[in-house]
Amino acid sequence: MAGGKAHPVSPLAPEGLPALPAIAGIELGAIEAGVRYKGRTDLMMMRFAAGTTVAGVFTTSKCASAPVDWCRSILDKGNARALVVNSGNANAFTGKAGAAAAKTVAVAAAKLVGCKADAVFMASTGVIGEVLPAEKVTAALPRLATTLKPERWDEAARAIMTTDTFPKAATRKTEIDGKPVTIVGIAKGSGMIAPDMATMLSFVATDATIPADVLQALLAKATDKSFNSITVDGDTSTSDTLLAFATGKGATHKPVAKLADSHFRNFRAAFEDLLIELAQLVAKDGEGAQKFVTITVTGAQSAKAARTIALSIANSPLVKTAIAGADANWGRIVMAVGKAGEKADRDKITIKMGGRLVAEKGAVHPRHDEAAATEHFKSRDIRIEVDVGIGKGEATVWTCDLTHGYIDINADYRS
Amino acid sequence: MAGGKAHPVSPLAPEGLPALPAIAGIELGAIEAGVRYKGRTDLMMMRFAAGTTVAGVFTTSKCASAPVDWCRSILDKGNARALVVNSGNANAFTGKAGAAAAKTVAVAAAKLVGCKADAVFMASTGVIGEVLPAEKVTAALPRLATTLKPERWDEAARAIMTTDTFPKAATRKTEIDGKPVTIVGIAKGSGMIAPDMATMLSFVATDATIPADVLQALLAKATDKSFNSITVDGDTSTSDTLLAFATGKGATHKPVAKLADSHFRNFRAAFEDLLIELAQLVAKDGEGAQKFVTITVTGAQSAKAARTIALSIANSPLVKTAIAGADANWGRIVMAVGKAGEKADRDKITIKMGGRLVAEKGAVHPRHDEAAATEHFKSRDIRIEVDVGIGKGEATVWTCDLTHGYIDINADYRS
Numbered sequence: 001m002a003g004g005k006a007h008p009v010s011p012l013a014p015e016g017l018p019a020l021p022a023i024a025g026i027e028l029g030a031i032e033a034g035v036r037y038k039g040r041t042d043l044m045m046m047r048f049a050a051g052t053t054v055a056g057v058f059t060t061s062k063c064a065s066a067p068v069d070w071c072r073s074i075l076d077k078g079n080a081r082a083l084v085v086n087s088g089n090a091n092a093f094t095g096k097a098g099a100a101a102a103k104t105v106a107v108a109a110a111k112l113v114g115c116k117a118d119a120v121f122m123a124s125t126g127v128i129g130e131v132l133p134a135e136k137v138t139a140a141l142p143r144l145a146t147t148l149k150p151e152r153w154d155e156a157a158r159a160i161m162t163t164d165t166f167p168k169a170a171t172r173k174t175e176i177d178g179k180p181v182t183i184v185g186i187a188k189g190s191g192m193i194a195p196d197m198a199t200m201l202s203f204v205a206t207d208a209t210i211p212a213d214v215l216q217a218l219l220a221k222a223t224d225k226s227f228n229s230i231t232v233d234g235d236t237s238t239s240d241t242l243l244a245f246a247t248g249k250g251a252t253h254k255p256v257a258k259l260a261d262s263h264f265r266n267f268r269a270a271f272e273d274l275l276i277e278l279a280q281l282v283a284k285d286g287e288g289a290q291k292f293v294t295i296t297v298t299g300a301q302s303a304k305a306a307r308t309i310a311l312s313i314a315n316s317p318l319v320k321t322a323i324a325g326a327d328a329n330w331g332r333i334v335m336a337v338g339k340a341g342e343k344a345d346r347d348k349i350t351i352k353m354g355g356r357l358v359a360e361k362g363a364v365h366p367r368h369d370e371a372a373a374t375e376h377f378k379s380r381d382i383r384i385e386v387d388v389g390i391g392k393g394e395a396t397v398w399t400c401d402l403t404h405g406y407i408d409i410n411a412d413y414r415s
Numbered sequence: 416m417a418g419g420k421a422h423p424v425s426p427l428a429p430e431g432l433p434a435l436p437a438i439a440g441i442e443l444g445a446i447e448a449g450v451r452y453k454g455r456t457d458l459m460m461m462r463f464a465a466g467t468t469v470a471g472v473f474t475t476s477k478c479a480s481a482p483v484d485w486c487r488s489i490l491d492k493g494n495a496r497a498l499v500v501n502s503g504n505a506n507a508f509t510g511k512a513g514a515a516a517a518k519t520v521a522v523a524a525a526k527l528v529g530c531k532a533d534a535v536f537m538a539s540t541g542v543i544g545e546v547l548p549a550e551k552v553t554a555a556l557p558r559l560a561t562t563l564k565p566e567r568w569d570e571a572a573r574a575i576m577t578t579d580t581f582p583k584a585a586t587r588k589t590e591i592d593g594k595p596v597t598i599v600g601i602a603k604g605s606g607m608i609a610p611d612m613a614t615m616l617s618f619v620a621t622d623a624t625i626p627a628d629v630l631q632a633l634l635a636k637a638t639d640k641s642f643n644s645i646t647v648d649g650d651t652s653t654s655d656t657l658l659a660f661a662t663g664k665g666a667t668h669k670p671v672a673k674l675a676d677s678h679f680r681n682f683r684a685a686f687e688d689l690l691i692e693l694a695q696l697v698a699k700d701g702e703g704a705q706k707f708v709t710i711t712v713t714g715a716q717s718a719k720a721a722r723t724i725a726l727s728i729a730n731s732p733l734v735k736t737a738i739a740g741a742d743a744n745w746g747r748i749v750m751a752v753g754k755a756g757e758k759a760d761r762d763k764i765t766i767k768m769g770g771r772l773v774a775e776k777g778a779v780h781p782r783h784d785e786a787a788a789t790e791h792f793k794s795r796d797i798r799i800e801v802d803v804g805i806g807k808g809e810a811t812v813w814t815c816d817l818t819h820g821y822i823d824i825n826a827d828y829r830s
Binding site: 059060061062063064092093094095097098127128129130233234235236237238315316317318321322324325327330331332334335336337338339340341342343344345346347349359361362363364402403404406407410411 | 474475476477478479507508509510512513542543544545648649650651652653730731732733736737739740742745746747749750751752753754755756757758759760761762764774776777778779817818819821822825826
């Protein structure tokens with residue numbers, strides 16, 4: 001939002017936030033701390049009941065931000081009592097001063113909550129290369145801590161936005177061993193911290209009782225099918241953070257000992273489904289996005305190979321601009337399959353657009369209907385299916401088109 | 416050029432083609448065969464003297480075109496008597512019919528030249544998914560074959576263009592063992608075959624006497640430092656083809672037995688230099704290019720790691736749009752280093768823009784002059800240097816910015 005330019009709400013945005021229920025054991029809220037933005041909330045805090053477990057997945061960047069380093073260093077304790085998230089400043093590439101700023105925030109939050117600093121998780125998103133002004137955060141935290149309430153998820157979802165054009169949240173009611181449990185998640189997407197970088201943050205919480213190691217395994221698996229299966233431009237933030245919290249303050253249920261427990265199956269499915277919904281919301285708010293694109297690859301050598309091929313298609317500027325231009329250009333899809341580096345046999349590839357056969361056995365299909373394919377490419381919801389024809393690996397990824405809006409957003413002057 | 420839209424000549428184009436000398440043992444020319452385009456030459460042929468050696472480097476795509484398959488199948492013979500190149504149709508993803516069309520062209524050219532078909536090399540660039548209309552090529556070849564002359568390099572460079580906005584050629588005079596030798600090369604670039612795909616074709620010829628295996632080793636090494644060190648959008652064509660020919664019809668020189676021969680050193684340097692010039696011309700004609708960007712990475716774990724990091728920067732849409740917007744946004748460079756996957760230590764990275772220190776030791780440099788950096792980013796010739804600080808690996812790559820012009824060119828309807 002540097003420069004004060006507001007971008008129009010994505011045409012792919014849902015009509016509004018769903019009703020977000022309270023999670024027993026969690027109180028949260030947001031406040032205007034003035035880290036960088038004016039006139040909007042930019043500091044979010046969650047307080048967790050004693051006994052809350054935590055799991056985390058972070059950016060693969062070799063240049064991770066100070067908050068990511070902090071979270072990684074305390075994750076193996078498996079307990080969380082607070083989460084502090086600011087927007088406006090990513091505290092990334094800020095050296096020792098940045099690490100000190102992160103610690104200052106953790107210590108201040110711990111004091112307010114009455115826990116050790118190593119139970120305080122955090123995330124920062126915004127410009128990089130500037131040390132987080134920790135004093136603005138620590139000055140605002142006491143006021144924020146006195147106003148935390150269980151039902152303030154909406155505010156939390158808004159406070160972590162940067163150039164997101166809409167807030168993102170999802171919820172599921174499910175059960176463990178017949179006892180009701182609730183999950184709520186919020187995310188911020190790949191709107192750029194104009195003009196710094198895309199950062200994906202997401203925080204998911206449940207009132208179920210889940211040991212930290214099971215929660216970690218659950219989160220890692222579900223991430224592959226959700227946040228690791230979306231892409232806007234192939235760029236990776238220094239700050240990507242996904243944290244899951246389980247308070248254990250809901251209905252008492254049969255203990256969960258491992259991910260494969262049969263009575264945990266429904267929860268696992270609901271959790272994964274929620275993460276996929278959040279991930280899709282992020283893709284729908286990609287910079288300049290006008291179309292939502294689902295790419296399914298089947299018949300690859302392995303599931304991993306299928307995802308690599310699907311991401312190669314999803315990240316190809318040529319495929320993304322063809323979609324923007326409603327050009328049902330299957331040649332570019334062949335190109336993207338070919339460059340993925342995974343095993344493929346040109347003469348066994350099948351391509352469908354909007355469910356219709358376009359090409360098979362290494363050539364255009366004799367009944368390919370280009371007009372119908374073009375009509376599909378004019379819609380908001382593009383479906384591309386590729387069968388590689390050599391194995392059983394499958395994967396689905398989601399992305400958006402590449403439009404003038406992306407250039408507008410990212411080629412702006414920072415000032 | 417589908418749709419008939421002409422794009423303005425790149426502001427990075429040189430003033431004109433250099434004077435391109437004849438190469439003893441080569442006659443060439445171009446003609447309008449009407450493969451797809453109207454009112455311009457689209458078929459180019461070279462005839463080589465008996466004894467001409469050949470080397471080739473091709474696309475890494477798993478979905479290579481029929482002409483690429485053809486060249487690969489005959490390359491190990493090491494001899495070339497003819498080269499036939501058409502624009503307008505890539506003969507890619509065309510199955511058995513495409514392979515048959517390629518062979519038809521080779522047989523026809525062989526008959527005209529008086530050689531076997533396995534001494535006829537070829538390349539096709541243009542729309543994919545349509546079988547090459549071989550009859551249009553074979554109908555035009557006899558006329559073309561009677562008009563071949565040694566000094567028609569200019570016409571050849573123009574005939575292989577697709578959406579290139581300027582023809583590309585380079586030449587060097589050098590020596591082997593004190594005897595004069597000449598090299599001429601032409602290339603077509605990453606203008607798209609609107610709206611199919613970028614294809615890089617380049618043909619380089621010399622009158623020196625070079626065994627095929629030495630020529631192949633020379634070409635492979637030089638490709639890494641030239642065509643494998645440029646990028647426009649990270650997409651890989653099904654048709655990329657780089658061929659080198661050595662006629663042995665120039666001044667008699669001491670035989671070349673291996674790449675490391677000391678009397679071959681100057682030739683090797685000149686050859687590499689010429690390939691770099693051609694590769695840079697291709698980057699300067701990237702779709703929508705307004706700025707030429709040189710990215711040098713030093714201090715990486717290996718030369719390969721340095722190139723991976725440099726290409727990660729060069730392919731980042733966020734870096735490329737920042738350059739387009741004259742936003743000296745070094746945070747995006749850190750991001751691209753971080754996502755490259757190569758060993759890096761955030762706290763040892765140094766970044767320069769236009770020769771000035773911007774960041775070092777994991778943080779912005781205290782005397783970073785943002786105004787000066789912005790001024791540099793407004794120029795046509797952007798220089799970014801990154802020292803990773805952990806090893807001795809070095810690499811330089813070249814690219815262009817990502818502008819609205821790229822979207823215009825690639826989001827057009829095909830019709």
